[in-house]
Amino acid sequence: MLGFLQGFAYGLWVSCMPWLILGMVRPHWALPTDPPRRWQLFLRYGLIAPSIAMVSWLTSLWGGLEPSLAGWLCGLAAIPLSVWVERGLRRHRKQSLVRMEQQARQAEQARRLAEQNKAKQESGLLVLDPERPPPGADELVRALCELKRGLLQVSDPVSAAQVDRLYSRYVRVNDLIRARFDVRELAYQRALGLVQEVSHAATGRLEELLRERTSTAGMDLDYVRHRLFASGEALSAGERKALERRLELVEEGERRARELVAANEAALTALDDTAVAVSRIDTRRQHTGAAADDALQELQRFAANAERYSRTH
Numbered sequence: 001m002l003g004f005l006q007g008f009a010y011g012l013w014v015s016c017m018p019w020l021i022l023g024m025v026r027p028h029w030a031l032p033t034d035p036p037r038r039w040q041l042f043l044r045y046g047l048i049a050p051s052i053a054m055v056s057w058l059t060s061l062w063g064g065l066e067p068s069l070a071g072w073l074c075g076l077a078a079i080p081l082s083v084w085v086e087r088g089l090r091r092h093r094k095q096s097l098v099r100m101e102q103q104a105r106q107a108e109q110a111r112r113l114a115e116q117n118k119a120k121q122e123s124g125l126l127v128l129d130p131e132r133p134p135p136g137a138d139e140l141v142r143a144l145c146e147l148k149r150g151l152l153q154v155s156d157p158v159s160a161a162q163v164d165r166l167y168s169r170y171v172r173v174n175d176l177i178r179a180r181f182d183v184r185e186l187a188y189q190r191a192l193g194l195v196q197e198v199s200h201a202a203t204g205r206l207e208e209l210l211r212e213r214t215s216t217a218g219m220d221l222d223y224v225r226h227r228l229f230a231s232g233e234a235l236s237a238g239e240r241k242a243l244e245r246r247l248e249l250v251e252e253g254e255r256r257a258r259e260l261v262a263a264n265e266a267a268l269t270a271l272d273d274t275a276v277a278v279s280r281i282d283t284r285r286q287h288t289g290a291a292a293d294d295a296l297q298e299l300q301r302f303a304a305n306a307e308r309y310s311r312t313h
Helices: 002-025 038-063 069-120 139-153 157-180 186-215 221-230 237-279 295-312
Strands: none
Touching: 002 038, 002 069, 038 069, 139 157, 139 186, 157 186, 157 237, 186 237
C-alpha cells in the first residue's frame, strides 16, 4: 500500500508540469470550470496537485523507497480523470440548476395566472372537474369535461376557464327555462332547442380551438424568434425558410384561436341575454316568436322579445 502511494505521488508530480503547460495554451482542456481562468491553472497544478503529491510521498516514506508501477500509472491518470469527473459533475449541477429555475419560473407563472383568473373569475361560476363529470351530466357537459382536460394538458388555462363559463351559462339558462315554462308548451321545447344549438356550436368552436392548440403545442415560438432575430448567427436559406414557416404556422394558429374565443364570447353574451329575459317571464304559455336559420340570432331574438311575450300573452 505504501509503495502504491509512493508511486502515485511520483506520477502526480510528473504530470503537473505538462498539464500546466497545456492549460496555458488551451485552458479549457486542462480546467473543468466554465469559463476557465489561467490563475486557476497555477492554483490547481502549481499548488493543490503538488501539495497532494508531497503529502502522499511523505506518508509513503514509512515503507521505504519502493514505488510501485500501478501507483505511478494511477498518479499519471489522476489529473485527466479528475478533470473529466469534475467537468461532468459541474455540467450535471448546472443542468439541475437550470431545471430548478425553469420549474420555479413555471410555478410562479402558474401562481400568477391562477391569481389573475381568480381575480377575473365571475361570481357564481360553476367549475367543471374534467375527471369527474357532474351527476346526471348530458352529452354536452361530458364533452365540455373532455375539452377542459385537453385544454389543461396543452397549457391553455384561459380557454379552459371559458369552458367553465359556457357550462355555467348552459346550466343557468336551462334551469330558468324549466322554471318559467311548462314542459308541455312549444315554447319550452323551442327554447331548450335553441340553447342546445348555441351551446353545441360553442362547444364545436372549443374543439377546434383544442385542435389548434394541440397542433402547435410542440413548437417553441420563443426559440424560433431567438434564432431568427436575436441569436446573431448566420442562418442558411433553408433553415431561415423553415423557421419563418414555423413562425407563420404558430401565428396563424394564435390568430385563429383568438377568433374562436371571440366568437364564443358572443355566444356567452347571447346566453346571458336569454337568462335575463327568461327570468322576467311570468307566464307559461307558448312563445310565438319567428324562427331563424341561425341559432345564435334566434336566441338573441328570443331574449329581445321575451318581455313582449310576457305582456301580450
